[in-house]
Amino acid sequence: MASATTSRPETTPPPEPLAPGKRAAVVGTGLIGASIGMALRARGWHVTGADHRVERAHQALAAGALDAVGVDPEAEVTFVATPVSAVASEAGLALAHGGLVTDVGSVKAPIVAAVDHPCFVGGHPMAGSEQEGVEGAEAGLFQGATWVLTPTTGTDPAAYARVRSVVSTLGADVVALTPERHDTLVALVSHVPHLTAATLMCLADEGAEEHAALLRLAAGGFRDMTRIAAGHPGIWPDICAENRDAIVHALDRLRSSLDDVRELVSTGDRDGLLRWLEGARSARTNLPGGLARPDALVDLRVPVPDRPGVVAEVTTLAGELAVNIEDLDIVHSVEGDRGLLVLVVDADVADVLREALMTRGFRPSVHPLA
Amino acid sequence: MASATTSRPETTPPPEPLAPGKRAAVVGTGLIGASIGMALRARGWHVTGADHRVERAHQALAAGALDAVGVDPEAEVTFVATPVSAVASEAGLALAHGGLVTDVGSVKAPIVAAVDHPCFVGGHPMAGSEQEGVEGAEAGLFQGATWVLTPTTGTDPAAYARVRSVVSTLGADVVALTPERHDTLVALVSHVPHLTAATLMCLADEGAEEHAALLRLAAGGFRDMTRIAAGHPGIWPDICAENRDAIVHALDRLRSSLDDVRELVSTGDRDGLLRWLEGARSARTNLPGGLARPDALVDLRVPVPDRPGVVAEVTTLAGELAVNIEDLDIVHSVEGDRGLLVLVVDADVADVLREALMTRGFRPSVHPLA
Numbered sequence: 001m002a003s004a005t006t007s008r009p010e011t012t013p014p015p016e017p018l019a020p021g022k023r024a025a026v027v028g029t030g031l032i033g034a035s036i037g038m039a040l041r042a043r044g045w046h047v048t049g050a051d052h053r054v055e056r057a058h059q060a061l062a063a064g065a066l067d068a069v070g071v072d073p074e075a076e077v078t079f080v081a082t083p084v085s086a087v088a089s090e091a092g093l094a095l096a097h098g099g100l101v102t103d104v105g106s107v108k109a110p111i112v113a114a115v116d117h118p119c120f121v122g123g124h125p126m127a128g129s130e131q132e133g134v135e136g137a138e139a140g141l142f143q144g145a146t147w148v149l150t151p152t153t154g155t156d157p158a159a160y161a162r163v164r165s166v167v168s169t170l171g172a173d174v175v176a177l178t179p180e181r182h183d184t185l186v187a188l189v190s191h192v193p194h195l196t197a198a199t200l201m202c203l204a205d206e207g208a209e210e211h212a213a214l215l216r217l218a219a220g221g222f223r224d225m226t227r228i229a230a231g232h233p234g235i236w237p238d239i240c241a242e243n244r245d246a247i248v249h250a251l252d253r254l255r256s257s258l259d260d261v262r263e264l265v266s267t268g269d270r271d272g273l274l275r276w277l278e279g280a281r282s283a284r285t286n287l288p289g290g291l292a293r294p295d296a297l298v299d300l301r302v303p304v305p306d307r308p309g310v311v312a313e314v315t316t317l318a319g320e321l322a323v324n325i326e327d328l329d330i331v332h333s334v335e336g337d338r339g340l341l342v343l344v345v346d347a348d349v350a351d352v353l354r355e356a357l358m359t360r361g362f363r364p365s366v367h368p369l370a
Numbered sequence: 371m372a373s374a375t376t377s378r379p380e381t382t383p384p385p386e387p388l389a390p391g392k393r394a395a396v397v398g399t400g401l402i403g404a405s406i407g408m409a410l411r412a413r414g415w416h417v418t419g420a421d422h423r424v425e426r427a428h429q430a431l432a433a434g435a436l437d438a439v440g441v442d443p444e445a446e447v448t449f450v451a452t453p454v455s456a457v458a459s460e461a462g463l464a465l466a467h468g469g470l471v472t473d474v475g476s477v478k479a480p481i482v483a484a485v486d487h488p489c490f491v492g493g494h495p496m497a498g499s500e501q502e503g504v505e506g507a508e509a510g511l512f513q514g515a516t517w518v519l520t521p522t523t524g525t526d527p528a529a530y531a532r533v534r535s536v537v538s539t540l541g542a543d544v545v546a547l548t549p550e551r552h553d554t555l556v557a558l559v560s561h562v563p564h565l566t567a568a569t570l571m572c573l574a575d576e577g578a579e580e581h582a583a584l585l586r587l588a589a590g591g592f593r594d595m596t597r598i599a600a601g602h603p604g605i606w607p608d609i610c611a612e613n614r615d616a617i618v619h620a621l622d623r624l625r626s627s628l629d630d631v632r633e634l635v636s637t638g639d640r641d642g643l644l645r646w647l648e649g650a651r652s653a654r655t656n657l658p659g660g661l662a663r664p665d666a667l668v669d670l671r672v673p674v675p676d677r678p679g680v681v682a683e684v685t686t687l688a689g690e691l692a693v694n695i696e697d698l699d700i701v702h703s704v705e706g707d708r709g710l711l712v713l714v715v716d717a718d719v720a721d722v723l724r725e726a727l728m729t730r731g732f733r734p735s736v737h738p739l740a
């Protein structure tokens with residue numbers, strides 16, 4: 001639904017003189033795109049935005065999410081915030097201007113494969129709301145949220161480091177994952193839960209035609225569980241098409257687990273049921289909240305060969321281990337064939353990452369924060 | 371876990387002189403029992419409470435949920451708030467004192483069949499929290515909540531009317547349903563959603579052992595959906611045992627619906643998926659919130675033969691039609707063989723109930739509020 005319009009220069013005020021590092025663009029000014037615009041503007045960026053539906057870009061301008069409507073060829077970073085099916089073409093258009101490009105699509109592997117450009121970094125902020133459009137947008141939407149980035153062997157390390165840094169300034173905690181791993185995991189914690197919420201809601205509603213009383217019994221738990229079913233349906237056909245295999249696989253796992261539960265109930269296995277529910281409760285209680293701020297940070301210095309993919313390899317390994325990278329810097333050696341990757345991480349977990357890196361042949365060292 | 375202790379007179383302060391209509395008892399002083407105690411006390415009742423775990427009754431006393439620990443043979447109404455499996459025996463003990471007895475169990479048909487007493491009215495407040503015990507109790511827990519009562523042909527109409535009135539004063543909206551209908555409906559909007567939340571949580575947790583990153587991706591929607599899985603697991607083996615057939619049937623319907631969704635996803639049926647999600651969204655959006663207060667009320671007067679079950683029949687019919695009964699009064703004729711049931715209902719829906727009653731052979735009439 002939301003994709004870029006061509007520039008409408010007659011509606012774009014003349015750009016103010018700003019440092020080139022502070023010009024960004026947003027393509028698709030729905031809930032996420034407009035929130036990115038607001039968050040960037042709150043941090044001093046000049047933000048130009050476009051939308052397939054021109055009136056929506058103007059709404060975003062009026063709401064304070066943009067400085068200008070149109071296309072900014074000088075943008076250092078462009079955020080493509082269109083539905084999944086439009087990301088690849090919009091990213092291609094933005095890359096033609098020469099800046100860095102990232103996106104916010106809920107599926108990553110097909111997009112990253114289709115764009116395939118060193119200056120494109122796939123992304124997915126795990127934030128949203130059942131609201132839609134610029135009305136629901138807010139500058140603080142990403143504060144404390146997890147924002148996945150999916151660098152690959154083809155990603156320019158400097159491009160990744162810069163996109164990572166910009167996303168971090170919006171308040172998000174960046175997790176690097178391979179595109180394929182991202183898609184498998186979100187099928188399990190986002191796509192299938194959404195489809196399940198919709199299924200539960202439809203079941204209750206079917207019954208309600210017959211028994212008007214039914215929905216009066218829908219108390220807090222049911223309301224919590226089905227809240228996401230109130231979200232915008234328009235984005236889901238794309239997501240289900242692009243992440244079909246992972247979703248079908250996760251649905252099969254859900255079905256198999258529900259069969260196990262049915263067995264526990266129908267055979268009256270009280271102990272089994274209790275053990276299983278205690279496991280679920282314990283898992284729910286241990287669900288990580290907003291990321292705890294570490295007491296102490298250290299530099300993890302990783303000498304790396306100057307070859308493609310090494311930054312992606314190191315950062316996605318940290319992502320898999322749930323080691324949060326607070327900051328990332330790439331120092332090139334004067335010889336140019338080697339570099340130094342400096343990761344700022346929680347002192348408590350630095351060794352976990354250091355050891356994992358050593359088993360992959362790296363020689364990292366831990367230092368007090370420079 | 372929670373069931374009555376015998377009276378411990380040494381810890382019970384001498385009862386204050388109160389009108390007999392203002393003495394209540396609570397058996398089982400967990401979250402719901404203690405909240406009932408607090409809500410009753412806030413409305414001037416003297417509340418005596420007991421618990422299988424004596425220290426828990428004393429906690430409830432200390433928290434202000436009770437006036438006294440022990441058993442009050444003078445209680446006009448006793449609320450049995452123990453786990454489902456203990457309700458029938460505790461209700462039997464309380465009925466031996468001669469007052470009215472109701473319960474709060476999540477399953478109704480087996481309890482109502484086991485107690486089978488004209489002064490027992492099965493009940494189920496659709497309120498709770500993932501907290502447990504007296505720590506989570508609050509006097510306002512039932513404000514605006516739906517509270518199901520399940521009168522049967524064996525219920526004394528005066529007992530039902532009185533329990534209904536007391537429950538209404540706690541702020542709850544009473545819905546009368548047959549015990550069997552209640553059990554079918556809660557399987558769909560409470561029991562199976564709970565089991566599904568636990569299943570989704572366990573699936574994500576299994577994956578998390580392998581991929582520490584996974585739970586970092588669990589954003590708002592997943593947290594909402596799995597919140598109820600953090601609730602007290604101890605009550606569920608009882609619920610699943612007592613409501614087994616309805617739960618298994620609802621699980622089968624869920625499974626069949628998930629199979630339909632899997633088919634939509636795997637065949638890439640975008641239009642079908644969109645239509646289905648739009649249906650879910652519309653149902654979620656139309657989920658009734660707290661009951662709207664009617665603009666105008668009327669008396670619906672229903673002449674009834676003085677035979678058992680007629681009050682249950684009329685009120686459960688209103689429950690099925692989701693017609694909220696604001697107040698209920700039973701007027702006996704001087705001859706004693708006929709009575710008049712006076713229901714106060716929303717003027718806008720009075721005709722719906724009137725017509726349904728007429729098809730069942732009643733001759734109701736609508737009057738301005740007396």
